[in-house]
Amino acid sequence: MSQPPAQVVGMGTVLDHVRTPQEVLRPHVVEFRNVTKTYNAGKTDEFTAIRDVTFVVEDVVEKGEFICVLGPSGCGKSTILRSIAGLEPQHPATSGDVLVLGQPVVGPGSDRGMVFQDYTSFDHRTVLENVTFGLECLHMPRKQRDELGREWIHKMGLNVATDAHKYPHELSGGMRQRVAIARTLILKPRIILMDEPFGALDPLTRLNMQDLLVKLWKEVQATVFFITHSIEEAVFLGDRVYLMSNSPGTILEELKIEPATSSANEMQRQPKFLEAVYYIRDKITKLESNQ
Amino acid sequence: MNFSFLDRLLRNWLTLRKPVSRLQAIGLGVACILLCLTGWWLITQGAAESRLVGPLTLPSPAETFSKFSELWNDFALTRNVLVTLRRVSIGFALALMVGIPIGVTAGCFPRVHAFLSPLIMIGRNVPLAAVLPLMIFIFGAGEKNKVMFIFVASVAFVISDAARAIMDVSARYIDTAYTLGASRWQTISKVLVPLAAPTIFSACRQMFGLAFGYIMLAESIKIADEVGGLGYQIQIFQRRGFREHIYLIILVIPMVALVIDQVLAWIQRQLFPHLYGGDGMLRSLVRITLIPWESMKSLFFYRTPVSLPSVATEERPK
Numbered sequence: 001m002s003q004p005p006a007q008v009v010g011m012g013t014v015l016d017h018v019r020t021p022q023e024v025l026r027p028h029v030v031e032f033r034n035v036t037k038t039y040n041a042g043k044t045d046e047f048t049a050i051r052d053v054t055f056v057v058e059d060v061v062e063k064g065e066f067i068c069v070l071g072p073s074g075c076g077k078s079t080i081l082r083s084i085a086g087l088e089p090q091h092p093a094t095s096g097d098v099l100v101l102g103q104p105v106v107g108p109g110s111d112r113g114m115v116f117q118d119y120t121s122f123d124h125r126t127v128l129e130n131v132t133f134g135l136e137c138l139h140m141p142r143k144q145r146d147e148l149g150r151e152w153i154h155k156m157g158l159n160v161a162t163d164a165h166k167y168p169h170e171l172s173g174g175m176r177q178r179v180a181i182a183r184t185l186i187l188k189p190r191i192i193l194m195d196e197p198f199g200a201l202d203p204l205t206r207l208n209m210q211d212l213l214v215k216l217w218k219e220v221q222a223t224v225f226f227i228t229h230s231i232e233e234a235v236f237l238g239d240r241v242y243l244m245s246n247s248p249g250t251i252l253e254e255l256k257i258e259p260a261t262s263s264a265n266e267m268q269r270q271p272k273f274l275e276a277v278y279y280i281r282d283k284i285t286k287l288e289s290n291q
Numbered sequence: 292m293n294f295s296f297l298d299r300l301l302r303n304w305l306t307l308r309k310p311v312s313r314l315q316a317i318g319l320g321v322a323c324i325l326l327c328l329t330g331w332w333l334i335t336q337g338a339a340e341s342r343l344v345g346p347l348t349l350p351s352p353a354e355t356f357s358k359f360s361e362l363w364n365d366f367a368l369t370r371n372v373l374v375t376l377r378r379v380s381i382g383f384a385l386a387l388m389v390g391i392p393i394g395v396t397a398g399c400f401p402r403v404h405a406f407l408s409p410l411i412m413i414g415r416n417v418p419l420a421a422v423l424p425l426m427i428f429i430f431g432a433g434e435k436n437k438v439m440f441i442f443v444a445s446v447a448f449v450i451s452d453a454a455r456a457i458m459d460v461s462a463r464y465i466d467t468a469y470t471l472g473a474s475r476w477q478t479i480s481k482v483l484v485p486l487a488a489p490t491i492f493s494a495c496r497q498m499f500g501l502a503f504g505y506i507m508l509a510e511s512i513k514i515a516d517e518v519g520g521l522g523y524q525i526q527i528f529q530r531r532g533f534r535e536h537i538y539l540i541i542l543v544i545p546m547v548a549l550v551i552d553q554v555l556a557w558i559q560r561q562l563f564p565h566l567y568g569g570d571g572m573l574r575s576l577v578r579i580t581l582i583p584w585e586s587m588k589s590l591f592f593y594r595t596p597v598s599l600p601s602v603a604t605e606e607r608p609k
Contacts, residue, residue, distance in 0.1 A: 082466075085466075085470055086469075087466050087469065087470070107469075108466070108469035108470050109469075109470075109472060110470065110471055110472025112470065113470055113471070114466070114467070114470035116463055116466070116467065118463055120463050120464060120466075120467040122464065122467075122481075122482060122485075122486070123486065123565050123566075124485045124486060124488075124563070124565050125485075133468075133471055133473070133481070134471040134472050134473075136481070137471065137472050137473045137474070137477050137481070138472065139588075141586075142582065142585065142586075167564070167565040168565075169565065183471060184470075184471070187471065187472060193470075
């Protein structure tokens, strides 16, 4: 929309201006600097969820990265995600800096959309009203937001005519998560935080949802943080996988994964895919036995 | 053969929590009423001296119902019922208008709740019989003291129930609203209140029944020339020894309560179709009235055109 009037000359393009350093040296999408979160500090039930977590997610031009976070249960994966989202009580961190696009996180906002594992559809709103909730909060006129909402309901593979006016309790778990994803993506967030969004779905629905997510993610080009317990899911979806240690969690290893070339079902049979999965599984098994 | 039929019947009827059809439910209810009436008739039949229960304690059904026309005509039953109803309704509506906003605020902000909790505590445990004379001192004789009595009797319960309902909405809905860009006020008005509304409604529906009981107490005192209401009538009949009339009023009150409760249940179903199914006529009505309000707001308050945060790629240098 706000594209500069670029002139195409053969295989080159003349930009409307000479690029400045500020444009090229873009701040990192997410940056954790020695972040520690301790609950009930100083009391007997003091608990450190994450300790000294440092990592960086670069802004890759024209592509948001898909980052999966894996680790034994209770290792502070959700703490990292909710710190980025700016949700209490994980936010603010006890010490260290959480930066998003170079700015410290001060609170939640629609630039960091979140999809939860629990079904968090607003029960009193129809599917369409759920999907357009964020737009309503932006005071977008009804006609405009309903149009956009229908478009997204269609994109999520739901039937606009029959499903748009249903209430969440009339939907299956997979459909509810589609609604939850649609209402997040409709706001075009820069970062999408997903806390085991497919954890409660049956395996087949899960594979379908993975394919759908990859397709939509390429379209919206956001950076995705994806927490999961499924190593296959992490290796299939992720450009990068962060492996976390036991509580108090730290990031143990960072893996770079080749992008998936085919659908979830096919991809997950290839030997190189399985090799990566077995490597991570051995690591996590070792971690859990040390617990 | 006969035994197995009985066995099957019992199994069928006494299956744990097996739903019962509407027709059967009504039939069973009618059977209960008939059984009670028969029992009443049995213990009060025959001449006055030979009855199991004497007529001074319990008049027979025939004696009781024969006084109905007297109650209806000479004692102006409908007018008294309506007067009583009006008092309860006004007092309770006041309690709702004051109690729900305060309760919602207390539910949203624990500090407000902590501040108000002593008052709620006192309000819930206040001895109502002691409040009644106070109401007469403060508001004088007449309508006002009765309405205010109902208000005082129910407002603390409305506040605490509304606060409880808001607090019981799961925190994940607040998190979700925040990450979708809702402000605090939007989270309250678009998420917390609508999600708590069904709970608040059913709590108030139950409380209305209680308020209907309190009004009998308030009406037992009549000083000026206001219409007595059902409560005062019971007092009169007691003084005059009109047992039949008292029993009739005791039968009339549940009937009135039943009708009101059915009306409230209908409103509840139509307001919250996501819980009770149906087409949600009242919900649609509420939404239709809100649409012009919303457009008006956008005319006056939000003149700046709405723009979405642009897609990531559009911001980036190419």
